[in-house]
Structures are given as structure tokens and as C-alpha cells.
Amino acid sequence: MDALNLITANSVKKDLPKFSIGDTVKVSVKIKEGERERIQVFEGTVIAKKGSGTSSTFTVRRLTHGVGVERVFPIHSPNVADVKIVREGKVRRSKLYYLRDRVGKAAKVKSKIR
Numbered sequence: 001m002d003a004l005n006l007i008t009a010n011s012v013k014k015d016l017p018k019f020s021i022g023d024t025v026k027v028s029v030k031i032k033e034g035e036r037e038r039i040q041v042f043e044g045t046v047i048a049k050k051g052s053g054t055s056s057t058f059t060v061r062r063l064t065h066g067v068g069v070e071r072v073f074p075i076h077s078p079n080v081a082d083v084k085i086v087r088e089g090k091v092r093r094s095k096l097y098y099l100r101d102r103v104g105k106a107a108k109v110k111s112k113i114r
Contacts, residue, residue: 022089028082047096088112
């Protein structure tokens with residue numbers, strides 16, 4: 001068990017910002033195409049966070065040409081280069097799956113007033 005804890009402690013990223021459910025984030029993802037590697041940005045609303053430790057993930061949803069697109073990112077993956085918070089959201093739930101059924105302005109999350 002101690003060996004597992006050591007591996008877990010070494011592979012955990014410590015430079016990620018503290019984002020929460022409802023926040024609009026930009027996730028920079030490393031994509032490998034043959035020999036080349038590039039970074040693609042996926043911007044959307046965080047609708048879920050799951051798990052703990054190295055196996056934790058978060059789900060980001062955005063609308064592209066009227067079609068909802070969701071991606072699940074492992075928080076501690078080496079392919080996730082960076083996560084930047086664009087806007088903080090004001091929500092009262094831990095999972096925002098209800099946004100899947102909403103379209104247009106009804107699918108918006110209110111901004112947090114600082």
C-alpha cells in the first residue's frame with residue numbers, strides 16, 4: 001500500500017487552478033498526430049467532477065454549431081497541458097446534467113458576482 005501511495009504522490013499535478021462546477025474553463029489538450037504534437041483548446045462549462053486522487057476526472061460541455069459536445073478529462077493526465085478559468089459560475093448543484101436538455105439562453109449558467 002505504501003508503494004501505491006508513493007506512485008500516486010509523484011504523479012499528481014500541483015499547478016492546476018481550483019475550479020468548480022459551473023465555471024467556464026479553457027482546457028489545453030496535447031494531441032499527437034503521427035510525429036507531430038500540437039495543443040488544442042476546448043472551452044466550455046464544467047458540468048461534473050468525479051473521483052479522487054489520481055483517477056479524478058471532470059466533464060466539460062460546450063455547444064458547437066448547435067450540437068452539444070462533452071469531453072471527459074482526467075485531471076492528472078499528462079495530455080492535459082493547462083486549465084484556465086474564463087468565468088466563475090454560480091450554481092447550487094454538484095452535477096449540471098440538466099443542461100443537456102436545455103437550448104439557447106436556458107442553458108446558461110449565471111456568473112458569480114465578486
